[in-house]
Amino acid sequence: MLEDLDRLYQAQRGRNSLFSEKFCAPPNTDMGMIERIIAGRAGNGFWIVGPASSTPSISKKKKQYQKKTIRFVEAMAMPSFARRKAILLSRNLCNSSDVLRYSLLSLTSSARSFSSSGSEENDVVVIGGGPGGYVAAIKAAQLGLKTTCIEKRGALGGTCLNVGCIPSKALLHSSHMYHEAKHAFASHGVKFSSVEVDLPAMMGQKDKAVANLTRGIEGLFKKNKVNYVKGYGKFISPSEVSVDTTEGGSTTVKGKNIIIATGSDVKSLPGVTIDEKKIVSSTGALALSEIPKKLVVIGAGYIGLEMGSVWGRLGSEVTVVEFASDIVPSMDGEVRKQFQRSLEKQKMKFMLKTKVVGVDTSGEGVKLTIEPAAGGEQSTLEADVVLVSAGRTPFTAGLGLDKIGVDTDKAGRITVNERFATTVPGVYAIGDVIPGPMLAHKAEEDGVACVEFIAGKEGHVDYDLVPGVVYTHPEVASVGKTEEQVKALGVEYRVGKFPFMANSRAKAIDDAEGVVKILAEKESDRILGVHIMAPNAGELIHEAVLALHYGASSEDIARTCHAHPTMSEALKEAAMATYDKPIHI
The missing domain is CATH 3.30.390.30 (FAD/NAD-linked reductase, C-terminal dimerisation domain)
Known part of the structure; x- marks a missing residue:
């Protein structure tokens, strides 16, 4: 029968039209009570029509098996294609060879039991209030689980909202408006005598957006009854987290299921010390007090190109130094070449296959000593500000993972199974601290799926279909x-x-x-x-x-x-x- 279901599923892939086909269970199966299955795709797809006309005599054990089978078939009738696919994959009914991980849950749950509403122990404790953490906390509360979220920053939203995705997009938009006003408005018949950059006002607009969105998440926590603890959390046991609060005190938070969602931190380079003044991370690049005449960006990934675009539009001379032979290595090669040409037309310079071997900040600016990636003659590159954007690394320092036995890989990422469970029962991990794309929207999907697993539902995340965007122009x-x-x-x-x-x-x-x-x-x-x-x-x-x-x-x-x-x-x-x-x- 499973092969026939697989055939029906595969037959509908890529079709627009409604079709149906009679299915007859072989006489030697335990599913004789299902006489026919109609599988179709009209709008949202699979459904079951008609009860069996007769049911063969079966044992109690077989009835239990058939009960599970009916749950499986009924689940296939769900309107969500994604959830149907998760169930098909759970029964090995469709090809998942091109999926990095498609998480799914069997008919039973491995989560710990849940607390009563009056208990001091939480059903779910989330360490980290970024895109993965706060979404997981809200989803857990929506599923009826008593939930607490611990966030060290004292402001929800994580790196993305506070010093990443959101403030960078605010500056990208503001700088693009300035650039268009200066270079493109006249061709549309809009003329004026002069246009100037008011950097403090631009930064103020960015900060306003961040503050509003942060308050919005706190409002969502209150709406969904998520307990919010501000402070740095660390494990003292697999079910207890000690928190040094931002107010100077300490408390212990207990949870039957604990989710690690602590995100990532800037990856440093040997010999390059970030002081957030002359040598800055993406955080410092979002808060410069003046426009640098010369900006050197180390790293030609998403972050480096976006921040280079911001300051380039505002008047900086931008040079990007990249060790690899290409910018954004994950990008399609043909599109990448066209993209690089576009950035070069915007006067962004590229030094590919180049590495930084020395830094001198003793003078007013910064002097970088560079050489070919394969070795060779050295040269000097001068800048007012250097942005280090060589990637990010999982943030797990001080969590006490070794104390409770949570395994990590060589890259520092927490080892998890297809249900986001770590090597310690009841402890889970999501987002940037586990393998997969280090993207906010991926972390959000992780958070929802992880909590669904804990609640005994089917979670699903397809890492092969996570979109990626470079927000330049x-x-x-x-x-x-x-x-x-x-x-x-x-x-x-x-x-x-x-x-x-x-x-x-x-x-x-x-x-x-x-x-x-x-x-x-x-x-x-x-x-x-x-x-x-x-x-x-x-x-x-x-x-x-x-x-x-x-x-x-x-x-x-x-x-x-x-x-x-x-x-x-x-x-x-x-x-x-x-x-x-x-x-x-």
Whole structure:
């Protein structure tokens, strides 16, 4: 029967039309009570029609097995495609070889028992109030679990909200507005005598956004009855956390299930000491008191390019030093080259295959000694400010993990299984402290899935379909596999591309630099990856994310009506180019 269910599931992948097929259980199975299963995809898919006309005589043990089977089949009737997929994977009914981890839960739960409402012990304790931690805490409370969240910063939202994603996007937007006013408004008929940067006001707008969002999360905690403890937490046992509070006291928080969500910290470089004045991390780069004439960025990843863009737009001469041969190594190669050319047109300089071997801060500025990555002649690079953006490392210092026996790998990441459980029963970990993309939205998904596991439900996170975005201008957004990855798998594929130069909306607003690229399996037309370089690519990518989650084909997108004129039409045209031919090029 399981093979037949698999066949029905695989048959519907990539289809638009409703179909049904009779299923008959073999006489020697324990599922004779199920006479037929109708599997379809109209809107949201699987359902079961009709009870069995007769039930064979079966033993009590077999009845219990059939009861579980019915739960499984009923679960397949859920409207959520993602949850149905989790259940199919739990029964090994569909191919998960291209999924880094698709978390799922069996019919039984390994979580500890829950506390009564009047108990002092929590059902869930979350250490860390960042995107993963606060989302996990709220979700746990929504599921009826008594929950406490411990946050050392004294402000919720973690690195992302306080000194990362949110303040950087505020500065990216403000600096882009200034750059457009200075360089583009005149071509649209908007003229003025001068435009100036008011850096304190710009920083004030950033800080206002952060403060409002932080207060918003505290409001959500109150709404959902999450207990909030401000302080630094560390394990004293697998079910107890000692907290040194921000007010100077101490307390002990008990929990039947404890989630580690402490995030990550800036990765340092040998011989490069960050003082947040001349040599800054991303935190310091978000709070500079004046615009540096020369800014050197060490590291050509997401953070370095975004912060380089901010200060470059405001007038800094930006040079990016990267040890690797490419910027953003995880990006599709063809899109990466076009992206680098775009940044170079914005006067951002790149020194690839280059390493920093010395730093001198004795003078007014900073002198970096650099040499080729493979070794060779050294040279000096001068700057007013140096930004170190060489990645991040899991933050687990001082948590007492070794005391309770939580294992970590060589990179310092906490070892977890498919249910986010560590090597210590009742202790879980999510977000940046475990393997996987170090992204806020990935941490959020981890948090929800982890709590669902604890509550005895099915959790699901597909790390292969986590979108990534570089928030420069143009933005670059991707989901799924790059062309290099598809080639490495040996899969026959087709490529469809469409430039925004041929998109009517992009031309109308005079912002048409970029491209959409779609990779699809040749035989089935199933989409394998989508890569977009365009204004607001981070918003455009989510149609592709949904398409990949549903196993859609390029024809599915191509035959979906898109409003005109919109930037989204470029995705439709690229899909048409993948399986057939585009209209407008």
